[in-house]
Amino acid sequence: MMIFTRSFVVAAALCGFVGCAQDDDKRLDPQVIQLLDLEGMKFDLWQKPSTATVVLFARSDCPISNRYAPEIRRLYEAYHSRGVEFYLVYVDPREEPDAIRKHLQEYGYPCPGLRDPKHTLVAHCGAKTTPEAVVFGRNRGMTYRGRVNDLYVDFGQARTEPTTYDLADAIESTVSGRSVTNPRTKAIGCLIEDLKD
């Protein structure tokens, strides 16, 4: 199991941010991915039929992640009605379900919160930071991984307004069955690797 996870991390690292080929064919293996809902039950990302599934890796005390809450709400409002499912996946194994519920409520997230304490989905997607978004297509293949938009350029370096709306574009393309123009972008935020047990 440990070796398996590591090899994914290496693979993701090799892939880097240079935008390797879309790994649409890399399907989620329910045996490997161990997502939990806030009741502590195993959660299957595909239990609801969807035109696209958006996952946002988050932690409640990541300020950059939190500042994107209004944008996530807007995306939810725009795409949920078009069959897109949204999930916030909390990556800090120490984060208690109650704290997550409070966080979801405070920031007005309309979507469910899940936990990935063993970073199985993190590893599968090759996610590095919170907030990093991943979009899966109808066939469960990953069509996009990266930033929500380019508001942040680095820690402490934010634009006044974003100039690219990467996640919105990726969702739109995925829902309409087109290929995503920039399938890989670099997300700025807190490093998930710091949270490994």
Add this chain to the structure above:
Amino acid sequence: MLDRGFKGLNVGRKGTRWIWFLEMHDQRHGILRGVVVGLISGILVTMTVASILYLYRPVKSQSRSDPVTFSSDIAPIIFAKCSGCHCPNQSAPFSLLTYDDVRSRARQIVEVTQSGFMPPWLPEEGHGDFLAARRLTESERQMLKQWVEQGTPCGDPVGIPPAPELVDSWEKMPPDLVIETPGYKLSSQERDVFRNFVLSVPIDGPRWVESIEIRPFNPRVTHHARLGVDSSNESTRRDAEDADPGYEGMAWGQDPDGQLVIWAPGMAANPVTPGVAWRLHPQTTLVLHTHMQPTGKTEEVKFRVGIRFAKAPPEQYPAVLRIGSCDIDIPAGTRRHVIEDQYTIPIDIDLHSIFPHAHSLCREIEVVALRSDGSRELLISIKNFDENWHDAYRYRKPIRLPQSTRLHSRFVYDNSNENVRNRNRPARRVVYGSNSNDEMADVYLQVTAAHPDQRAVLMEDYKRYQLQSQVVGYRRSLELYPDNPWSQEGLATAYIFRGETDKAISILEQRLKSWPRAVFPVVSLGMALLASGDAERAEEQFRQATLTDGKYSLAWFGLAKALASQKKTERAEQMFRRAVELTPRGTDARLALADLLIQRGALDEAKEICSAALDDSPDMANVNLKLAEISAKQKRYDECLKYCQEARRLAPYTHPAKVLLAVFCFANGENEYGKKLLREAREESPDHPIPELMLGQLARQEQKSQEALEHFNLAAALLIPNNWPQSHQQRFRVLLQTERFQLAQQLQDIDLALDSLDIWRRYEPANLKLQEIYRNLKAEKAGPTK
């Protein structure tokens, strides 16, 4: 604001109030009064002595083979340099107080400490020894890196030092007065919010403020806050216009005298400078200008302001100087645009703190002191400027800068499209202005005069520099935005201060074309007209302003001034009384009213009014002088002398007290007593040129020409005191030559006349009449040329 125009019209006449401009971020027309004080802030959070001692114990050397552990190596660094902000209810978004806290951010900590983003501290090492510097040393950064490379080991958990215990300094020693803003709901939008909160101060009489401290209830959303005082009712009006607590945009107020009251995340705990306090008047409003950053959820925002009152009046008066160019014009697309400026200080000063200010395009800031002996000192150097983290930096020890030191500032801007902080997409031409899309190149310096009696010399000289700088900046801004009210009003005010009333009038008329109902420019126009001698039209303007806003004290005051200068004294008196009713604690309206009362012989009421003004502002020389004038009229010369002595103590460049008293005696026709006083004054201050000059004047009037000439020669030979502001020196020099010229006329001495005119015309090169008289006289002496 309230008494702006009045001051503008009277600079030079009033003894003590050397006023000048201070332009600050999002604030228009700040006017500071000469009385000032030390940079305050306060210890937001103090660590207990025990934990401080623990934190600063010697850290083991850097090169080592044994593993770096949290307990022995990392915790001391983090607790000393990070935990002050990274703890609950402080400004940082997460805590760094335990091993788990730190471990779960370890790589991120290495990344941000290597890049220099954290701890946020802009000044480069080695230039300026600042208090409470948050900078990490190179070995501390390496230690953090090594720790992560070694797998973030904890070490002996028992050996982990105690996390800093956060003690609220207000709990240990509560402020004398705590004022709270109303609660404001900051929505979860993405855009930053700039909002001003207005606070009234519940005090009965004037108080000396030793320290004033801003405390956000919600430091996490507060990017910075700056406190100003507003003696007008302008901010209250704007607050009332906005449905929510406070109002958006530009603040309206001035820095408290000589103070920069700032709150910034993790800011240094600045000690209170002893012997330095500033006066807070009742009916003054405090304006808290805040920059807030939404967090992603709705936030309840509230601020507290804590004031500690001083037991005693100040012993020294600091000043805040704003240096740096306003001549900013950055072409679109330029990657490195340099703006430089310099100001040469006229006296020895001590520099206490430095606060550089620019907006988002600025990349580098450097301020250099070039001493006249050729030595050069970098006062501050910032290589990676970030407006979000700028702060006021206080030197551990004040820096002495001798007279004639040039303060050279250098700002570098990146106005290219590649600069991610560029707010203009695509990049466009950027000029001077207070909006975040404009730029600034300001350096605020808190200074004291090394010899306190020379302070007025500095303030007058600085004011001239500041007005010149502003005129250039506002004109630049108007090139790009011809109808910008901020620049129009600012430029007009600067012109009024400089006595260029015609220019002020035409700008204000222009301004009123687009905003005919704006009260402030109407009042300014009135002031400009009054200064230009057109009292009738001034009266019209002020009257219109009183109709628009019946509570605008300055409008009533201006109306009264306009009436008084048309000799409509009875109605002027009524209007002054109206102005006093609206600002009962103000000085200017009360003194002006007293003048009218003195004119019609109501000395008792005038004295009553001025005594009350003195209770409110005992440190104002001009109030003392007015009381001296009244006492003299009542023939109470002992009392008069006391007021004169107090006035001289407060404004050391004025005449010796006995000379002042003598002047009042002459006005009463008591020439013999006056002469006796002048002789006594000369005995007491043999080096002072004024008694000689006045004795000469008297002798000339009594036709004792030879004696007069001797006095004038002596007066000319004496050194001019080094605490005289330049305008004062100028007046003295011109007066001396006027006297010599008049004496020459009496004596029919053409050589003396030519000599005095020749010197005189050098002091007044623009006086064409003078040049003409000189030329004619010279020709006359040469005799007919034909």
